[in-house]
Amino acid sequence: MAETHITGILEEKPFGSLSGDDIANVESHTAICDECRSAYSAARIADNLIHARSAETVDVGPFFKTRVMAAIREGRLSPEEAPLVRMWKAAGALVSTMAVLLVILTGMTIFSGSPDSQSDFTIAASQNLYSPEFVVLDLDDEELANDQVISTIYDLEDGDGQ
Amino acid sequence: MEDAAQEAFLKAYTQLSKYEGRGSLEGWLSRITTNQCINMLRSANRRPESSVSELTDHEGPWLENQMADASIERHQSSERGLIASDLADKVLSELPPDDRLVLMSIDGEHLPVKDVAEMTGWSESKVKVRAFRARRRMRQAVEKLLERKLISADQKGG
Numbered sequence: 001m002a003e004t005h006i007t008g009i010l011e012e013k014p015f016g017s018l019s020g021d022d023i024a025n026v027e028s029h030t031a032i033c034d035e036c037r038s039a040y041s042a043a044r045i046a047d048n049l050i051h052a053r054s055a056e057t058v059d060v061g062p063f064f065k066t067r068v069m070a071a072i073r074e075g076r077l078s079p080e081e082a083p084l085v086r087m088w089k090a091a092g093a094l095v096s097t098m099a100v101l102l103v104i105l106t107g108m109t110i111f112s113g114s115p116d117s118q119s120d121f122t123i124a125a126s127q128n129l130y131s132p133e134f135v136v137l138d139l140d141d142e143e144l145a146n147d148q149v150i151s152t153i154y155d156l157e158d159g160d161g162q
Numbered sequence: 163m164e165d166a167a168q169e170a171f172l173k174a175y176t177q178l179s180k181y182e183g184r185g186s187l188e189g190w191l192s193r194i195t196t197n198q199c200i201n202m203l204r205s206a207n208r209r210p211e212s213s214v215s216e217l218t219d220h221e222g223p224w225l226e227n228q229m230a231d232a233s234i235e236r237h238q239s240s241e242r243g244l245i246a247s248d249l250a251d252k253v254l255s256e257l258p259p260d261d262r263l264v265l266m267s268i269d270g271e272h273l274p275v276k277d278v279a280e281m282t283g284w285s286e287s288k289v290k291v292r293a294f295r296a297r298r299r300m301r302q303a304v305e306k307l308l309e310r311k312l313i314s315a316d317q318k319g320g
Contacts, residue, residue, distance in 0.1 A: 007298070007301075010297065010301065011294050011295075011297045011298045011301070012294065014268060014269040014272075014297075015269070016269075038305060038308070039301060039305065041229065041308070042301045042302075042304040042305040042308060043297070043301045043304075044228075045225070045228045045229075045304050045308070046253070046297075046300045046301050046303075046304045047269065048228065048246060049246055049249060049250035049253055049254075049304070050250060050265060050266065050269050050270045050300070051270060052243050052246030052247045052249075052250055053246075053247050053250035053251065053254065053266065053270060054266060054270030054271055055243060055247070056243070056244070056247040058163050058164075060164055060167065061164060064164060064167070064168070067164075067168055068167075068168050068171045068172065071168055071171075071172045072171070072172060072175050
């Protein structure tokens with residue numbers, strides 16, 4: 001028995017739970033095996049370390065309860081915020097759609113803008129919209145003095161007479 | 163540790179509706195806390211802050227005393243207890259979180275295997291195998307520490 005390595009005994013159960021027979025076996029073997037002697041020594045120190053660690057008590061801070069309650073309150077509020085978050089996301093989608101539409105409309109305006117303005121100009125020219133009559137009639141009465149209106153009309157008549 | 167306790171309370175509060183009353187409330191709370199601690203240990207393991215190779219001025223002599231005197235008492239003065247506890251933290255940080263949990267629960271707190279199985283949700287066989295491996299890893303970590311200590315003592319002496 002003394003020839004059998006004892007590391008298995010050390011790993012099978014907690015160091016403090018080793019029975020008298022276990023310890024007798026371990027000690028008889030460690031007397032002839034350096035490797036197991038150092039393993040036994042390390043297991044004993046490991047056990048001391050574990051017990052030193054578990055013996056240490058940790059007191060919670062004075063504000064622990066306040067911290068936990070605050071965290072719980074925050075946690076409780078978050079589900080109520082969910083509809084707001086959903087609304088915000090829906091609004092975001094709506095704004096994105098509107099932005100895309102705006103871009104499309106702007107593009108259409110730019111590409112179709114020049115021919116339209118040209119056709120408007122052509123129509124205006126064909127109907128003689130820029131003749132003095134149209135200019136006078138197009139303006140508000142208040143913008144022209146009476147003598148300006150009269151002189152314009154007379155000029156027209158003179159022009160027609162010629 | 164306070165952070166773990168706070169998160170455990172918070173989870174217990176938010177998941178209270180999931181508690182079906184099958185097991186004890188204490189067991190349910192222990193399981194939440196255990197999972198929380200394992201998760202925190204796992205994330206802490208990804209960014210190790212201290213190493214066993216960095217022994218303080220007090221930890222070196224503590225180890226020397228332990229090596230020199232096999233009959234040294236487990237519970238010493240509070241100051242030496244704190245030194246040992248700090249050193250234990252360093253050695254334990256080299257172990258996987260699951261091993262630490264099992265080792266501290268069974269060897270440190272003397273919890274029965276059955277309770278640890280309930281806490282972790284593992285089978286009792288798995289807890290036993292974990293404990294077996296954890297003891298080996300802990301012992302090997304201490305052996306390495308002792309070897310390093312002896313080497314550094316030799317270098318200082320020579």
